[in-house]
Amino acid sequence: MEYFIQQLVNGITLGSIYGLIAIGYTMVYGIIGMINFAHGDIFMIGAFVALISFIIFGLTGVALPIILLLVLLIAMLFTACYGWTVEKLAYKPLRGSFRLAPLISALGMSIVLQNYVQVAQGARVKPMQPLISGGLEFFNNSDFIVTVSYLQIFIVILTIILMGIFTYLITKTDLGRAQRACEQDRTMTALLGINVDRTISITFIIGSSLASVAGMMFVLYYGVIDFYIGFLAGIKAFTAAVLGGIGSLPGAMLGGLLIGLIETFWAGYVSLEYKDVAAFSVLIVVLIFFPTGFLGKPDIEKV
Amino acid sequence: MLKISNVETFYGKIQALRGVDLDVNDGEIVSLIGSNGAGKSTLLMTISGVNKAKRGNIVFNGENIENKQPHKIVDMGICQVPEGRRIFSRLTVEENLRLGAHANEKGKYFENDIKEVYDLFPVLSDRKTQRGGTLSGGEQQMLAIGRALMSKPKVLLLDEPSLGIAPKLVNQIFVSIKNINKEKNVTIFLVEQNAKKALELADRAYVLVNGKVTIKGSGQELLKNKDIQAAYLEGGAKN
Numbered sequence: 069m070e071y072f073i074q075q076l077v078n079g080i081t082l083g084s085i086y087g088l089i090a091i092g093y094t095m096v097y098g099i100i101g102m103i104n105f106a107h108g109d110i111f112m113i114g115a116f117v118a119l120i121s122f123i124i125f126g127l128t129g130v131a132l133p134i135i136l137l138l139v140l141l142i143a144m145l146f147t148a149c150y151g152w153t154v155e156k157l158a159y160k161p162l163r164g165s166f167r168l169a170p171l172i173s174a175l176g177m178s179i180v181l182q183n184y185v186q187v188a189q190g191a192r193v194k195p196m197q198p199l200i201s202g203g204l205e206f207f208n209n210s211d212f213i214v215t216v217s218y219l220q221i222f223i224v225i226l227t228i229i230l231m232g233i234f235t236y237l238i239t240k241t242d243l244g245r246a247q248r249a250c251e252q253d254r255t256m257t258a259l260l261g262i263n264v265d266r267t268i269s270i271t272f273i274i275g276s277s278l279a280s281v282a283g284m285m286f287v288l289y290y291g292v293i294d295f296y297i298g299f300l301a302g303i304k305a306f307t308a309a310v311l312g313g314i315g316s317l318p319g320a321m322l323g324g325l326l327i328g329l330i331e332t333f334w335a336g337y338v339s340l341e342y343k344d345v346a347a348f349s350v351l352i353v354v355l356i357f358f359p360t361g362f363l364g365k366p367d368i369e370k371v
Numbered sequence: 372m373l374k375i376s377n378v379e380t381f382y383g384k385i386q387a388l389r390g391v392d393l394d395v396n397d398g399e400i401v402s403l404i405g406s407n408g409a410g411k412s413t414l415l416m417t418i419s420g421v422n423k424a425k426r427g428n429i430v431f432n433g434e435n436i437e438n439k440q441p442h443k444i445v446d447m448g449i450c451q452v453p454e455g456r457r458i459f460s461r462l463t464v465e466e467n468l469r470l471g472a473h474a475n476e477k478g479k480y481f482e483n484d485i486k487e488v489y490d491l492f493p494v495l496s497d498r499k500t501q502r503g504g505t506l507s508g509g510e511q512q513m514l515a516i517g518r519a520l521m522s523k524p525k526v527l528l529l530d531e532p533s534l535g536i537a538p539k540l541v542n543q544i545f546v547s548i549k550n551i552n553k554e555k556n557v558t559i560f561l562v563e564q565n566a567k568k569a570l571e572l573a574d575r576a577y578v579l580v581n582g583k584v585t586i587k588g589s590g591q592e593l594l595k596n597k598d599i600q601a602a603y604l605e606g607g608a609k610n
């Protein structure tokens with residue numbers, strides 16, 4: 069039982085990270101109908117920006133909460149610029165051309181970003197000293213002690229806050245309405261005086277910012293990164309988005325959580341070596357029974 | 372206020388407009404009739420900047436707009452209710468109206484404007500929180516017109532508002548169009564296949580055939596025109 073609870077805690081933490089990345093996949097798919105294969109690498113860039121900022125601020129001796137806040141903002145800002153640029157350079161010029169063109173362009177962008185970081189930062193893994201240590205212990209008098217680290221609490225709470233802000237943004241603001249309108253009919257949205265290109269840009273900015281937060285969490289949680297982390301994390305987050313129903317925002321959050329849990333429980337109970345395969349096996353099974361994912365909207369309403 | 376000269380629009384190699392000349396003056400209701408595939412929707416989409424004119428000019432209040440982006444054209448005061456209404460089916464009625472208010476100084480006058488729309492189409496007020504996709508065809512048309520009015524347009528472009536709507540509602544919609552023109556001082560450019568109704572309502576009208584204007588005159592003149600009667604009126608409203 070205690071072991072189970074420990075895995076649950078670990079799974080939710082990991083699921084938070086995947087969920088934040090998955091939102092970017094699902095938003096971009098929703099608005100321009102393409103799978104942004106470079107999104108995993110945007111997450112990786114976010115992790116690098118966070119790592120570099122942590123090292124720089126670590127030298128100044130500023131208090132930890134302030135460092136966390138500053139790094140968060142810097143990572144979001146820089147990574148958003150990368151996301152925005154990728155869209156302008158690689159996808160916008162291809163809008164209106166055949167469907168596979170932006171997909172190929174995205175794969176190219178993914179390689180470009182990886183190589184860019186490899187050249188700029190080197191190919192070796194980058195370690196970081198743990199910043200947030202300690203935690204709470206439960207079931208102290210049993211033979212398996214459940215530990216919830218402060219870092220895990222930080223990750224989950226930050227995710228909940230961001231999801232809250234994000235949900236408000238999408239459901240209640242002008243920007244969110246414009247974004248949902250674009251998902252249904254971009255021409256009609258433009259005919260109402262809304263700048264569609266800008267709305268798409270903002271979608272990339274939001275998706276990249278959330279991915280960068282996931283990147284920061286990843287650095288803190290695992291303590292090592294390299295230029296290649298975006299590949300696997302990206303594919304898993306993409307799987308999460310499909311599992312939840314691609315295009316559905318609550319679906320991305322739910323999918324992320326599920327993938328995190330599946331992976332952790334698989335590693336805990338079945339086999340550590342094959343943990344990366346687990347998520348994909350589940351995806352295949354789920355898609356057989358729910359072809360549009362758990363919360364996917366069947367596209368019957370298209371006028 | 373809106374002057375279209377010699378406009379040609381293409382879809383790839385297919386030419387849909389072959390040099391259209393047409394004017395809409397301040398305060399008028401101008402109708403454009405023509406059969407399927409004549410190029411009516413293409414003309415409206417060209418005015419709105421969704422399709423680009425390959426040749427010719429479109430001047431609105433002294434300014435060339437043929438190279439402007441669609442959202443800029445809405446900001447200037449030209450709003451279109453496109454063919455098929457294109458309601459955002461997953462958004463609520465009120466959210467649809469809010470989107471329309473975007474061009475109107477980002478919805479600064481929203482409360483007042485939405486009340487005007489609800490006064491014009493009370494049924495929308497009862498359906499506020501319902502999803503757009505659950506409305507009937509007629510209600511969707513009202514929502515589409517209401518949504519466009521939220522941008523406070525100077526000119527309203529209407530593409531076949533009677534299409535696929537019960538005859539009783541068609542009358543109601545034409546009465547509303549007249550009200551919008553007379554009471555809210557919105558200039559109307561109306562595209563219709565329902566030629567009789569469109570000509571009765573119009574101050575002036577044009578006939579578009581195969582991408583070119585062939586006949587123009589006052590609404591009454593065109594109603595009496597023998598060619599038009601033969602082609603568009605006597606049981607020909609459907610052709």
Ligand SMILES: Nc1ncnc2c1ncn2[C@@H]1O[C@H](COP(=O)(O)OP(=O)(O)OP(=O)(O)O)[C@@H](O)[C@H]1O
Nearest residue numbers: 382385387405406407408409410411412413414564
């Ligand atoms: N997206 C498109 N691609 C290629 N050709 C098109 C496209 N849209 C319209 N056309 C062609 O352009 C011509 C004009 O079409 P348009 O839709 O403007 O006609 P319309 O007068 O609005 O007809 P309707 O009364 O049926 O709505 C037609 O020959 C049509 O086949």
Ligand SMILES: [Mg+2]
Nearest residue numbers: 411412413454
């Ligand atoms: Mg048409």
